[in-house]
Amino acid sequence: MTDTAVSADAMRDGYRRASARRLGAILAAGLCLLLLMTLDLTTGPSGMPLADVWHGLVAGPNGADRAVATILWQLRMPQTLMGVLVGACLGLAGLQMQTILGNPLASPFTLGFSAAAGFGAALAIMFGGLIPLPGYLVVPIMAFSMTLVACGLVYLIARLRSATPEILVLGGIAVLFFFQSVQSLLQFLASPEVLQQIVFWLFGSLLKSTWTSVAVTGTILFACLPFVLRDTWALTTLRLGDANALSLGLSVEALRRRTFLLVALLTAAAVAFVGTIGFIGLIAPHAARTLVGEDHRFALPLSALTGAIILIGASVFGKFISPGAVIPVGIITAVAGVPILFAIIIRRGGKGAV
Amino acid sequence: MxxxxxxxxxxxxxxxxxxxxxxxxxxxxxxxxxxxxxxxxxxxxxxxxxxxxxxxxxxxxxxxxxxxxxGYMPQQAQVRADLSVIETVLLGRHEQLGWRVATTHLDQALGILEDFGIAHLARRNMQSLSGGQQQLVLLTQRLLRExxxxxxxxxxxxxxxxxxxxxxxxxxxxxxxxxxxxxxxxxxxxxxxxxxxxxxxxxxxxxxxxxxxxEVIHEQALRDVYGIEAELLRASTGHTVILPVTAYGSTGPTSNGIHDVQLN
CATH class of the missing domain: 3.40.50.300 (P-loop containing nucleotide triphosphate hydrolases)
Structure with missing residues (x-):
């Protein structure tokens, strides 16, 4: 048999080459992100010329031209960085969620986290005046807390029964409907002005970014990273299916539970300040898997990068099509996400599994 | 023991x-x-x-x-992941793998694939394999854990x-x-x-x-446990070969005739 006579050296090299190719894809995505970030920084409603942008960047946040410094350092920079962080959080959380649920249709929002965040924000917008804290803090704090409450509820259900995908999804659906209905109740009770604020929050827009939000979201993301990375091989092993993963000595339920907590934290960090931005957590993991397969050493970083690329890309696109009034990125990602998702389904559908 | x-x-x-x-x-x-x-x-x-x-x-x-x-392998062990054969086998050692897969691990995985005569599949995607091929790959994965x-x-x-x-x-x-x-x-x-x-x-x-x-499998045991009448032959290697002849009805030998009538 000639086909078995492939030398071990050749096969080892083949594996190494494949790894190098995947690393290359990650580097390329990093470059692409840097390019988009630059583009995002240099565009905006003010229509500032490139030369001014460059001088403003070099001059730093305390540059002589106050208008340029403010636009660049207080508006655009936090928005761009926030876009990267939120996209990365959603990309990571999305891949983790799809892996632990073994379902390609899962996203960070599948288990009701976005509805919970929306309810928290609506609650804060309506009754935030009662709390002696500035409004720009109350809303994210409430959105963040409610996401963790939703997570706690699903976690409790998973603890009481078992952390199987079915139980998690059923618990998540219950939580989703609960928070959706109480949020609808708030919207029904709200005055037109408050309602408008609530709806605007729900859109998901980077315009709400500040240095505070960048710091908080960045801290949470980087605090979660070591835990995400520690389980890279375990998550890849889980993709073999529960039966196989169990027999390879993996504590499948414990892995699901702790990954689920990380997803909740990352999602809460992503939506608390900028609102819910859909589709990124669904599409970024697909794109990453298509490019580098399911070895999570490569898929996790690439999914994070892809999430950031999609979000910043949507931000740039939004500024191009309507330079005056920036369209919230949440709307753009949702609209643009549908054809991309279709393309992915059609492409991967042929392989027998999504 | x-x-x-x-x-x-x-x-x-x-x-x-x-x-x-x-x-x-x-x-x-x-x-x-x-x-x-x-x-x-x-x-x-x-x-x-x-x-x-x-x-x-x-x-x-x-x-x-x-x-x-x-090393346990369940009956239903099908893999529906976008992983190559060599990646799957390597996961047998998932606890020990680092960011860069060590050459010793890689060589062990390739070695055991060769041992089982499926080295040529190393770079194939698991989803492109037949059920039997997947079974073989998963068996090598388990044995890699020694x-x-x-x-x-x-x-x-x-x-x-x-x-x-x-x-x-x-x-x-x-x-x-x-x-x-x-x-x-x-x-x-x-x-x-x-x-x-x-x-x-x-x-x-x-x-x-x-x-x-x-000692264990003889005509009486086959009759009692499996409910079949069988001939035990001896192969040239000295091993026993079982040739099933007839199966009794589901409720035992005595109902055989009734069973046939119902079928007709």
Whole structure:
């Protein structure tokens, strides 16, 4: 048999080459992100010329031209960085969620986290005046807390029964409907002005970014990273299916539970300040898997990068099509996400599994 | 005797599936676990693998069994992930892998694929493989962990004759090299006759016999346990070959005639 006579050296090299190719894809995505970030920084409603942008960047946040410094350092920079962080959080959380649920249709929002965040924000917008804290803090704090409450509820259900995908999804659906209905109740009770604020929050827009939000979201993301990375091989092993993963000595339920907590934290960090931005957590993991397969050493970083690329890309696109009034990125990602998702389904559908 | 089962019972939804299993098995052998459908073969394997609750005690070298230390392969082990064969086999060592896969791990994984005659599949995607090929890959993955106790649930059911032979050949070599104990639930009695050192016959949740094939599987046992009339022939290799002749009706030999009438 000639086909078995492939030398071990050749096969080892083949594996190494494949790894190098995947690393290359990650580097390329990093470059692409840097390019988009630059583009995002240099565009905006003010229509500032490139030369001014460059001088403003070099001059730093305390540059002589106050208008340029403010636009660049207080508006655009936090928005761009926030876009990267939120996209990365959603990309990571999305891949983790799809892996632990073994379902390609899962996203960070599948288990009701976005509805919970929306309810928290609506609650804060309506009754935030009662709390002696500035409004720009109350809303994210409430959105963040409610996401963790939703997570706690699903976690409790998973603890009481078992952390199987079915139980998690059923618990998540219950939580989703609960928070959706109480949020609808708030919207029904709200005055037109408050309602408008609530709806605007729900859109998901980077315009709400500040240095505070960048710091908080960045801290949470980087605090979660070591835990995400520690389980890279375990998550890849889980993709073999529960039966196989169990027999390879993996504590499948414990892995699901702790990954689920990380997803909740990352999602809460992503939506608390900028609102819910859909589709990124669904599409970024697909794109990453298509490019580098399911070895999570490569898929996790690439999914994070892809999430950031999609979000910043949507931000740039939004500024191009309507330079005056920036369209919230949440709307753009949702609209643009549908054809991309279709393309992915059609492409991967042929392989027998999504 | 390294594997000891004492009064092991498994009950599910009020039905007892295993009742009072007492077994002693020594290492360095292949044990064929045989018996009709529903006799409790998979349940016994799962109980030993600590995957289902049971009463009684199961000890491996005097200690409770830990799943991560044994090589267990379930009946349904299909992989639906976008992973190549070599990536899948490497996951057998997932606890030890770092950001860069060490060359020793890579060489071990490639070596065992070569050993099982499937090195040419190394770069294929798991989803492009047939059920039997996947079974082979997963078996090599388990053996890469070098377990001293190997539990296989119908691990050769989807394999063609050539690969069946090859798998038992490799298992035999593995047992010889490592002194492991391999317990394999198996339907094909002829395969068991040819390759197992010890046969354990299960019937309705109980051990109906254990020992060499000749001791356990005889015409009376086939009649009692499987409800078949069979001829036992002797092959040129000295192994027994079973030729099934007739099956009795579901309620036993006496209802045979009635059964036929109903069918007509």
């Amino acid at each position: 390294v594997l000891r089962l004492d009064t092991v019972r498994v009950t599910r939804s009020g039905t007892s599936i295993l009742r009072d299993i007492n077994v002693r098995l020594g290492r360095g052998q292949i044990v064929g676990l045989v018996g009709p459908n529903g006799a409790g073969k998979s349940t016994l394997i799962n109980a030993i693998a600590t995957l289902i609750p049971f009463s009684g005690t199961i000890r491996w070298q005097g200690l409770p069994i830990r799943l991560r230390e044994i 377990p001293k106790l190997v539990l296989l649930d119908e691990a050769t059911s989807a394999l063609d004759i050539r690969h069946q032979l090859q798998v038992f050949d490799r298992l035999r070599a593995y047992v010889g090299r490592s002194g492991a104990l391999v317990v394999i639930a198996i339907h094909d009695l002829n395969l068991a006759a040819r390759h197992a050192d010890t046969i354990m016959l299960l019937d309705q949740g109980q051990v109906a016999g254990s020992g060499s094939f000749a």
